[in-house]
Amino acid sequence: MREGVETMKVEHGDWTIDSRPQQMGHHWHSWCEIERRPTDDGVGGEIFHLSDIGHFDTQQAAYARAVSWAKAWIEANF
Known part of the structure; x- marks a missing residue:
C-alpha cells in the first residue's frame, strides 16, 4: 500500500x-482488496484485488462502492 493512502476495513463473514x-x-x-483468512481445518486463505470499480466525486x-461491490462479489462467488 502506498504511504498516505487511507483504507477502510470491513469484516464480511470469513472475509x-x-x-x-x-x-x-x-x-x-x-x-x-478482499482477504479470506485460513480456516481452522487448514484450508489456506485467499486474497483478491478488485479494481476498476468506478470513479466518484x-x-x-x-x-462505500468498493465495500458494497465486494460484498456482492463474495456472495456471488462463495
Whole structure:
C-alpha cells in the first residue's frame, strides 16, 4: 500500500474487505482488496484485488462502492 493512502476495513463473514480509494485528478478511483483468512481445518486463505470499480466525486462514495461491490462479489462467488 502506498504511504498516505487511507483504507477502510470491513469484516464480511470469513472475509476482510479493505477499501483503498485513490484520488486521480478531481475524482476518487474505487478499488479494494478482499482477504479470506485460513480456516481452522487448514484450508489456506485467499486474497483478491478488485479494481476498476468506478470513479466518484468523494472519497466516502468510493469507499462505500468498493465495500458494497465486494460484498456482492463474495456472495456471488462463495
